[in-house]
Amino acid sequence: MSGTPAPPDIIRAAYAELTVTDLAAARWFYVDVLGLVVTAEEPGALYLRAFEEYLHHSLVLRAGESPALVRLGYRVRAPEQVAVAETYFRALGARTERVAAGATRGIGEAVRVEDPLGFTVEFFYGATHVDRFTQAYHLHGANAIARIDHFNVLVPDVRAATAYYRDLGFGVSEKIEDDEEHLYAAWLYRKPTVHDIALTGGDGPRLHHVAFAANERHQILHTCDVLGSLRAEQHIERGPGRHGVSNAFYLYLRDPDGHRIEIYTSDYYTGDPDNPTVRWDVHDNRRRSFWGHEVVPSWYSEGSTVLDLNGRPRPLTAPTEQREASVTIGADGFGEVASDGGPGTGFKLGHQS
Ligand SMILES: O=S(=O)(O)c1ccc(O)c(O)c1
Ligand SMILES: [Ca+2]
Numbered sequence: 514m515s516g517t518p519a520p521p522d523i524i525r526a527a528y529a530e531l532t533v534t535d536l537a538a539a540r541w542f543y544v545d546v547l548g549l550v551v552t553a554e555e556p557g558a559l560y561l562r563a564f565e566e567y568l569h570h571s572l573v574l575r576a577g578e579s580p581a582l583v584r585l586g587y588r589v590r591a592p593e594q595v596a597v598a599e600t601y602f603r604a605l606g607a608r609t610e611r612v613a614a615g616a617t618r619g620i621g622e623a624v625r626v627e628d629p630l631g632f633t634v635e636f637f638y639g640a641t642h643v644d645r646f647t648q649a650y651h652l653h654g655a656n657a658i659a660r661i662d663h664f665n666v667l668v669p670d671v672r673a674a675t676a677y678y679r680d681l682g683f684g685v686s687e688k689i690e691d692d693e694e695h696l697y698a699a700w701l702y703r704k705p706t707v708h709d710i711a712l713t714g715g716d717g718p719r720l721h722h723v724a725f726a727a728n729e730r731h732q733i734l735h736t737c738d739v740l741g742s743l744r745a746e747q748h749i750e751r752g753p754g755r756h757g758v759s760n761a762f763y764l765y766l767r768d769p770d771g772h773r774i775e776i777y778t779s780d781y782y783t784g785d786p787d788n789p790t791v792r793w794d795v796h797d798n799r800r801r802s803f804w805g806h807e808v809v810p811s812w813y814s815e816g817s818t819v820l821d822l823n824g825r826p827r828p829l830t831a832p833t834e835q836r837e838a839s840v841t842i843g844a845d846g847f848g849e850v851a852s853d854g855g856p857g858t859g860f861k862l863g864h865q866s
């Protein structure tokens with residue numbers, strides 16, 4: 514649109530701040546089990562990073578009354594992009610708040626906005642540099658996590674949310690549609706991988722998950738073994754398995770407060786300007802699990818509350834159109850297997866029900 518200010522030059526999804534009701538339990542989960550590195554620790558907050566990261570943190574856990582997403586943080590390409598972001602969101606009529614360096618420990622001057630989807634989002638450039646443990650193998654556990662990869666959020670209108678992120682300069686790598694072109698989910702990127710943000714249709718605004726990337730599938734499998742050994746396997750919600758969308762190998766965990774964390778590896782490069790969008794049909798049972806178990810209902814229905822700039826929980830809006838979980842044939846991922854070559858006919862030989 515003419516007259517609309519230029520969007521900020523966003524590099525990538527950079528950090529999330531979550532409130533947790535028991536910081537010690539969260540520390541056990543994210544540090545003792547997942548092996549994230551403690552950059553800084555305060556009586557009411559933990560600042561964590563993964564082994565390849567040199568910015569101060571990619572996850573802040575803050576003690577609070579109830580579990581929630583405080584904010585999502587995107588890094589922009591230069592200090593002056595913070596003002597560009599402020600101008601852009603003010604032109605959208607969004608509430609913005611400029612914060613000084615240190616408003617979040619380790620993060621420089623930033624602008625926080627309440628975006629049109631109902632999420633509180635921070636745009637920053639400056640951040641304290643800390644040790645990068647890429648080759649500190651003596652510190653890595655066998656389940657070492659490399660870096661933060663993406664956010665996934667629940668929104669009632671995926672098509673509108675996709676348009677909002679495309680206006681912010683994100684490309685669409687993959688999407689799930691039906692033959693009436695209803696958009697059930699979309700994956701969008703700024704860094705040259707499958708996504709920095711994914712949009713999942715559902716009551717929103719809610720956080721669906723924060724995803725970290727590991728370098729190797731065996732590191733993800735080791736997390737499963739560690740949880741089994743600790744008699745904590747109930748933290749595994751979905752997977753391990755191979756995604757259809759993104760082609761990544763995945764595991765979904767629920768932390769002690771129910772926040773969903775994905776550990777993810779081996780998606781693909783999307784950096785050329787003509788990177789084609791992959792379209793999946795909602796009736797294709799391999800879209801979410803190329804192989805692996807069916808998607809558990811909680812994965813479609815549950816998410817974390819989102820706070821506004823005043824720390825108040827956001828009320829939810831339901832989708833106006835039908836939900837993916839009600840549309841797919843059986844349970845996707847292995848509910849039915851093709852027998853005549855067409856999708857969704859025949860039945861898997863081994864099944865639970
Ligand atoms: O389950 S999906 O294959 O749709 C999927 C793909 C990539 C992701 O990061 C994800 O969370 C979920
Ligand atoms: Ca590998």
Ligand SMILES: [Fe+2]
Pocket residue numbers: 663665711722724775777
């Ligand atoms: Fe994900």
